[in-house]
């Protein structure tokens with residue numbers, strides 16, 4: 583998009599701020615807060631005031647869609663004891679005030695369903711995101727035996743998982759369906775299935791971690807079986823109008839592991855089962871979720887989103903070091919991805935969606951802000967005429 587077309591005068595809106603309709607859900611813009619765990623669940627792994635305040639800031643900040651962090655589908659799947667869960671009715675009810683608030687602001691709200699697999703019962707990010715240490719345990723951290731495709735741990739020092747039997751894999755499909763039913767009952771607008779970062783479903787996909795010899799292992803079709811059966815089961819629990827996202831590790835970060843060709847095949851299979859958007863992340867199969875096996879640079883995962891979008895012909899979400907409005911606008915305008923997720927930069931600036939609208943030349947009179955803020959800010963432009971830009975940056979001091 584050129585500079586002229588984004589500078590008001592009735593010109594087209596930047597693509598980033600064009601609405602997007604997926605099934606029955608219309609997002610007011612393409613900006614998304616991706617799932618980000620914060621270890622602030624209330625008793626019983628429920629959602630409380632912290633999440634209303636924390637995620638509510640992004641609704642007031644103008645995002646089109648906000649995802650609740652990785653939320654466990656069963657107790658053994660909690661990545662950390664302080665994570666959210668959605669396997670029972672009390673947890674389902676606990677999300678309702680948050681969902682009501684987000685909807686009142688015109689921001690859609692989704693939930694990432696997750697199972698930690700062999701990385702369950704691990705440290706918080708601030709502790710290092712590795713296996714719990716003696717020191718962590720002495721300080722009261724809760725530990726339990728995780729489950730995985732095999733009894734092989736993530737790496738040296740990690741807990742030894744218990745291998746899921748074939749019957750337990752089949753039951754796992756029902757576990758995810760139960761969580762999806764609770765997510766729908768809570769009123770979420772959309773669901774994301776977490777198949778990335780080395781957690782349970784990623785560990786089934788990758789040949790590095792899945793060396794099973796039953797129907798849930800073996801060749802790529804066998805390794806995809808559990809995630810695909812889960813996608814089908816989750817889809818069945820959702821109304822037709824409700825979009826389904828899947829987060830993938832487009833490459834798992836190992837030479838002999840899951841690669842981008844595999845991801846394209848997986849995305850096609852997911853699409854055939856009613857998945858609507860592929861959220862393209864990477865890495866995590868053999869270390870902490872953030873283990874940097876993929877070189878990190880500005881927009882480093884965008885090529886994954888682009889290739890999946892083109893070759894599997896399915897909408898994608900790009901994520902990973904997307905820091906500036908023009909960068910994000912180029913990604914959607916060049917049709918490399920349909921949605922832009924902003925993680926840490928949204929932690930840095932929860933109003934970033936509004937700020938990027940200003941930077942792209944729209945919303946200069948705060949039209950899209952919640953009126954309790956926008957009315958005052960617009961009035962201030964007039965008060966400070968000659969002293970401040972519409973965005974509040976002071977241009978003259980006398």
Ligand SMILES: Cc1cc2nc3c(=O)[nH]c(=O)nc-3n(C[C@H](O)[C@H](O)[C@H](O)COP(=O)(O)O)c2cc1C
Nearest residue numbers: 616617618619651652901902903904924925926927
């Ligand atoms: C605090 C924090 C928590 C995260 N938790 C999750 C999570 O729950 N699920 C997930 O798939 N990714 C998680 N991630 C990864 C982010 O969703 C995102 O993919 C990553 O931060 C890269 O985007 P960024 O460079 O814009 O931050 C987390 C990242 C951060 C910073």
